[in-house]
Amino acid sequence: MWRLKAIDYKGVFESKAEVAEAASRLGDEEFPIFTLYAVLGDGDVNVKEKSVRLTMGHSKLELWGGLIEGLRSLGFKKKDDNEYTVAYTIRSSKAIELAKKMLGDSAIKTLVEDLVQLPDAEKPRRLMALAGMEVKPLGRSSIEVIDGVSMNVHVRDSGTVELRTWRKRLEDAVRIRERLKRAGYDAGLRPSGDYFEIYISMYVIEKDQELTKKVCEVLRKMLEETASEGKERRAKAITKAMTKLNCPTQNPRTQNKA
Known part of the structure; x- marks a missing residue:
């Protein structure tokens, strides 16, 4: 064409x-x-x-x-x-x-x-x-880790959680990682296609009670959504993640569906 x-x-x-x-x-x-x-x-x-x-x-x-x-x-x-x-x-x-x-x-x-x-x-x-599909609101799976830096909550099938954000320029990505490190978060940096990905691993999340609380709230909403859509494999992965992080069970009905 x-x-x-x-x-x-x-x-x-x-x-x-x-x-x-x-x-x-x-x-x-x-x-x-x-x-x-x-x-x-x-x-x-x-x-x-x-x-x-x-x-x-x-x-x-x-x-x-x-x-x-x-x-x-x-x-x-x-x-x-x-x-x-x-x-x-x-x-x-x-x-x-x-x-x-x-x-x-x-x-x-x-x-x-x-x-x-x-x-x-x-x-x-x-x-x-x-x-014809509905556009879901942006930011529903992200949390603000430090002032001005939001990161997406990513869940693997194994139930492991990572926080991720991306920057186009390497110098911007390095700057974000250094800000996270100064705030006490052991953030990593790796290439991701045309971008650079800054990430925080699960062991870092587990050490911070307030960060864990924010992640658990996002996971709860993700579980409700995936369970209502019948995505069993995805729901099971999220349930594993919530268990590993000792997230409070706020909606047993959705967890049972997983």
């Missing part, structure tokens, strides 16, 4: 490079619509994982450099990079918001709705399904 987009502008632009440059200057309302063409052509929509994925060859990276920056501004992150291709992925609430923006123009939405009627139009159907 990116190739076809360039063909559509024959007589207006002399080369695909001009198309790419012009597209990279699109505004916040127009760029998601342009991205729609890329998704329908070289992309994938996964409703179960609530994700949108774009794959391109390495030969296109220089040509589409400005567009890649636009994708990053929408929330796409580089996930897979091999000898021939590279993939950018956006997930969860950001993916749902992007799908809604892609179909925000009534004419575009009508066109996609017409495409859905075709027997082999699986990708447009998945995109419509993703756009």
Whole structure:
């Protein structure tokens, strides 16, 4: 579809490079619509994982450099990079918001709705399904560890908990880690795709009563949500985490469902 987009502008632009440059200057309302063409052509929509994925060859990276920056501004992150291709992925609430923006123009939405009627139009159907999902409020699984630094509560299947936050620049990530260390938290730092991840391990959480209390409150809400959605495996992992942290049982009904 990116190739076809360039063909559509024959007589207006002399080369695909001009198309790419012009597209990279699109505004916040127009760029998601342009991205729609890329998704329908070289992309994938996964409703179960609530994700949108774009794959391109390495030969296109220089040509589409400005567009890649636009994708990053929408929330796409580089996930897979091999000898021939590279993939950018956006997930969860950001993916749902992007799908809604892609179909925000009534004419575009009508066109996609017409495409859905075709027997082999699986990708447009998945995109419509993703756009129809509810966007969950941001920050519901995060806590403020120190002033101005919030971290997400991450639960592994084993029941181990980590607190995580990300920064684009290494110097910013180092600054956050040092602030956490000065506050008494043994924080770690590691690369994560195009970002740097600052994390606090479970043994650190267990040593701090106030931090444990904050994490337990988030875990309780997460358990209620996953149990109501029937996500048994996820609910069991959260229950294990609550047990390891000696979290108070505030809602036995949801724990029984796990």
